Amino acid sequence: MTASSKYLSGAHEAHDAHHEEDPKQYLMYDPKPRGEMNAMVMESMHTTSWKFWVVLGVLSFLVVTCFFFAWGYMIDEGLYVGGVMRPAYWGVFLVNTVFWIGISHAGTFISAILRVFKAEFRRPFTRAAELMTTFGLIQAGASIFMHMGRVWLSYWMFPIPNARQLWPNFHSPLMWDLLAISTYVLGSTMYLFLPLIPDLAMARDRSTGWRKTFYKILALGFRGTEGEWRHLTVAMNFFAFAIIPVMFSVHTIVSWDFAMAMRPGWSSSVFGPYFVLGALHSGMGAVAMVLFVMRATMKHMDYFIRKEHFDALGKLMLMVTFAYTYFFFNDYIVQWYGGDKATDNLLHWLEEGPMAWMFLQFVFFNIVIPPLLLWSKKVRETPWLLALIGLMINVGMYWERYLIIPVMLTINRMPFTWKLFQPRLEIFLTIGTFSMFLLFYMIVSRLIPLIPVWEVQEGQMTHSLRKVGKAKLPTISEFE
């Protein structure tokens, strides 16, 4: 009886605590004057410690050596120094391409889909995610050019009249890639820039010297008139709707580079959605990592990026994990059941061969760990833990792409050609692309406001607490 009443009283206390939850823990219900928020964001851009410069220096060194020098050396010597050779002529460069395109998907997903559905938690971190899209696509593009070998002939892919009597073959998935990725790069860069204009104008009003000139040029003379806002919001809404199908098309087309070939492990009708979900899976994980690093290293970011945002992101990651698992299993079971000898060999090789560690790690990091941990609110609200899960997901997804490309090319229908793929200079070039991505991010974090201040303030204006009976309830007004 005593135990029971204790239990009940404990439950009652918990119930009360729940009711007394401070709404100010949520960014939308904890407004600050706009001037103060602007000052915080400007200070976060201007404040750099010596550690920042050390990391910047190391990354710059890695970019010069592992990206530019290594690439130059490969162009001079030939693609063989990279590591590609019979039977796998598609190697780590294409693994990197697929990986970076995957990373780029989170920006659009978070920004566009959450904008369409008016998910308020998106507001402070849309730009950080959109930047990932743009920088990820730059690395994906660079990786394709590395794979191409003779990069100076890349114009052959463009449909321009020429004297060679050669015209791009639009039946080829590689041409679809060119068109889809170009559309996505241009679309996502424009989508990044449009909501940035008002914040560039804000930065212009608060800067001097070269920064003033820089922001003045980029802000294009924006003042915030009714007309300017109207044109901007109509365009952003259009972009939010239009970029979603483009995003889906890009990774679907990337998957068709493989699925259109009659190869064991590749020929699959679910590869399109499987790749799209894989991209979202890795992209969400990357956003968790970026938000953690931003919050930990940049001044005032703990005001803008809070536990609620990690919690919401964690829920999204959990949902994407379930969907990804479903498509992975769907792809796997059909191949496993099919009875094709070459596919059978491949699956056995993945599960028991020398690359089994990679396959098992991929399954563990992407399918087992996330749902086991992300159901817990405590885990979701712990930034470093969510970032760690994001890191594991990304390691797992990189392995998945590695297994799909060079490994599946190696274990083919001709066992006499089987050979363990050994990347060589490709490893340095991979380090180069990762370093360049981080370097771009670090430089831009000091040049443009990573927090869309006007969007945060707009959100705070629409949120208020309404008194109903004895309680104050969160209320959202429709301003549009």
Place this chain on the structure above:
Amino acid sequence: MSEATLLAIFEDLDPAANAIDTLHEMGVGDENINVISGVPVAHKILGRPHPWTNVSKLSMGGAVAGFAFGIFLNFGTPHLYGIQVGGQYVTPIPPGAIVTFEMTMLFALLATFLGVFLDSYFPNYRPLEYVDEVSDGKIAVFFRVAEDDAKKFTDAMNTLGAESVKPAEARQL
């Protein structure tokens, strides 16, 4: 009769909306009023007419142009430089749908982006009427009145809670 452009700065939306109402009552038409704010404010909140925009029309125009370009790439160019691959159609429809889709979206997005530039007259680096306080969350109401009436309007805006009322001056941003 010469005219003066006045600038009234308000702390919040409510006094700004009241001020615009008062300006209407005092005979200032919407065409002589402009509002500048740090966040988008719906026209109905301030009692202003719905602002026009050509952006959506340009988007649709871009989509149509992109669709036409996609069709040309798919079904026009293969005949210019024909690639005969055994057993395959020169202009098959399913791959054509992919290329046409991408071109439609690309042109629509480009037209939308350019639409913002055209409608907003961007980039515009000439001196413009502006106050920095706008990006701190203040609402600036610009209005054009007869110079002789400036004092009367200044007093009215001050009564309605304007933080300051002064002649608007174009300046380099």
